[in-house]
Amino acid sequence: MDLQQLRYVVAVADTLNFTRAAERCAVVQSSLSHRIAALERELGVRLFARSSRRVELTSAGAAFLVGARECLAAADRAVTDAAAATGVVRGRLAVGVIVTTAAVDVPELLQRYRAQHPDVRVALRSGRSDDLAAAVRDGKLDIAFLGLPEGERPAGVEAVVLDHDAHVLAVSAGHRLARASRVTLAEIAGETFVDFVSGTPARAQSDRAFAAAGLVRDVAYEAGVVELITRLIGRGLGVALLPSAFIRPLAAADPDLALVPVVDGPHRLEYLVWSRFNPSPATRAMLSVLGVRPPHHP
Numbered sequence: 001m002d003l004q005q006l007r008y009v010v011a012v013a014d015t016l017n018f019t020r021a022a023e024r025c026a027v028v029q030s031s032l033s034h035r036i037a038a039l040e041r042e043l044g045v046r047l048f049a050r051s052s053r054r055v056e057l058t059s060a061g062a063a064f065l066v067g068a069r070e071c072l073a074a075a076d077r078a079v080t081d082a083a084a085a086t087g088v089v090r091g092r093l094a095v096g097v098i099v100t101t102a103a104v105d106v107p108e109l110l111q112r113y114r115a116q117h118p119d120v121r122v123a124l125r126s127g128r129s130d131d132l133a134a135a136v137r138d139g140k141l142d143i144a145f146l147g148l149p150e151g152e153r154p155a156g157v158e159a160v161v162l163d164h165d166a167h168v169l170a171v172s173a174g175h176r177l178a179r180a181s182r183v184t185l186a187e188i189a190g191e192t193f194v195d196f197v198s199g200t201p202a203r204a205q206s207d208r209a210f211a212a213a214g215l216v217r218d219v220a221y222e223a224g225v226v227e228l229i230t231r232l233i234g235r236g237l238g239v240a241l242l243p244s245a246f247i248r249p250l251a252a253a254d255p256d257l258a259l260v261p262v263v264d265g266p267h268r269l270e271y272l273v274w275s276r277f278n279p280s281p282a283t284r285a286m287l288s289v290l291g292v293r294p295p296h297h298p
Contacts, residue, residue, distance in 0.1 A: 003075055005039045006068040008032050009047060013065050016055045081281060090119040093282040096132035096144030097124060099226050100202065102245035103163035103270040104145060104290075113289050120282045129201040133157060136273050142283040143274040147243065149205045150267040157273040160292055166267050167205065167241040169260040170233050170251065177239075178258035185264050189215040194229050194238035197222050206241045209266035226250075233257060243268055 011021035012032075022029040040046055047061035057065065076091065097106055110122060125132070129146040136144050137156045145162070146154060153159060169188060171178050177188070189210065196202040198219075210217050221238055223229050230247075233240055234256030241262065251257040272292065274283055287293070 001039060001042060003072065005035050006072055008036050009039070009061075009065065009068050010072065012036065012048060012055065013057055013061070018050070018055065077280065089117040089281050089285045091280060091282045092121050092123060093143070093280075093286060094123045094125065094141045095286075096135060096141045096146075097126050098129055098132065098145060098147050098202070099126055100147055100243055100246040101145045101270065102165070102243060104272075106145070109289065113286055116289065117282070117285050120285070129154075133273055136275055139275060139277075142280060143272065143286060146201075146271045146273060147205075147268050148201050148271065149208055150269060152201075152269075154271055154273045156276075158276045159271045159273045161269050162272055163245065163270040164267065165243045165245045165270065167209075167262060167265045168244045168247065169239055169262050169265070170230070170242050170247055171239045171258050171260065172234055172236040173256050173258050174236060175239065175258065177260055180260050182261045182263050185210060185213045185215055185262065188239065188262075189217050191217070192238040193217055193219045194221040194223065194232045194240045195219045196229075197224050200224075205266040205268050209241070209264070213264065230254065230257060241265055 008021065008025060008027075011024045012018060015021045015024065018033055019029055022032040025032060036047065043060075043064070045060040045064075046058050047064055049056045049058050095106075106124075113120070113122070125135070125141065127135075129144075129148055132141060132144040132146060133154045133156075135141040148154065150164075169177065169183055177183060193206075195206060198207075203222075221229075221232050223232070226242075226246075229240055229242075230250060232238055234254065244259070247257075247259065251259050272290065274287065279287070
């Protein structure tokens with residue numbers, strides 16, 4: 001049994017098709033089929049049930065697949081660790097980013113990272129802060145940029161605070177408050193609001209602020225896309241509380257939006273998080289580019 005046979009098994013399991021698996025592995029189908037058949041003879045079990053039209057994992061194949069993936073991941077890690085020992089960082093870096101990230105210019109950061117480590121391949125994933133933090137804990141992401149309500153800290157991961165920011169009120173340019181010097185939550189509680197989806201950390205920042213003030217508001221529109229939120233505001237359909245560092249550049253370029261400081265509005269902290277369990281060389285390299293020194297765990 002060798003690593004190439006394991007790669008062939010994983011490819012067939014992922015595609016459930018010998019032809020597509022062979023294309024993915026850049027080999028002829030007959031060679032791939034022969035190597036898998038040889039592995040099955042060595043193991044004494046069938047890994048795949050196959051006919052002319054259908055391919056499925058057997059129960060033995062499903063059990064074998066788990067270990068095969070682990071072996072390949074360990075082998076890839078060994079290669080990247082060996083390269084890192086010579087000063088060359090290779091491999092893959094999976095990065096999670098919330099849509100309202102403002103503490104870091106992500107494209108500029110990746111430009112600097114690539115200039116130093118051109119052999120690393122980066123996969124970007126956007127999502128909500130709680131989902132991204134969970135993905136880091138589960139090893140599905142290497143690092144993530146999060147935004148959480150003040151007083152809330154990511155659990156189960158290493159974390160550093162990148163920025164502390166206050167929310168501002170975003171209204172349409174024609175709104176009655178567009179030229180106000182400042183407002184309070186009590187003064188805007190009666191407005192119609194546009195906000196992020198209920199239950200998300202982005203939404204919780206405003207919900208908690210109003211609840212702490214003993215106020216109830218009407219969220220008439222929920223959206224997960226910032227561009228849609230700002231367009232709804234610009235059309236006069238509602239107002240929103242948004243992180244100032246994120247929304248100010250957008251408002252400066254959009255004549256339909258106006259921003260108003262909120263005296264007692266919500267605050268958020270932007271975090272960089274990464275797994276505390278054996279971060280990869282590519283992860284450590286990114287932390288270095290960011291100027292973050294990982295803590296030592298005995």
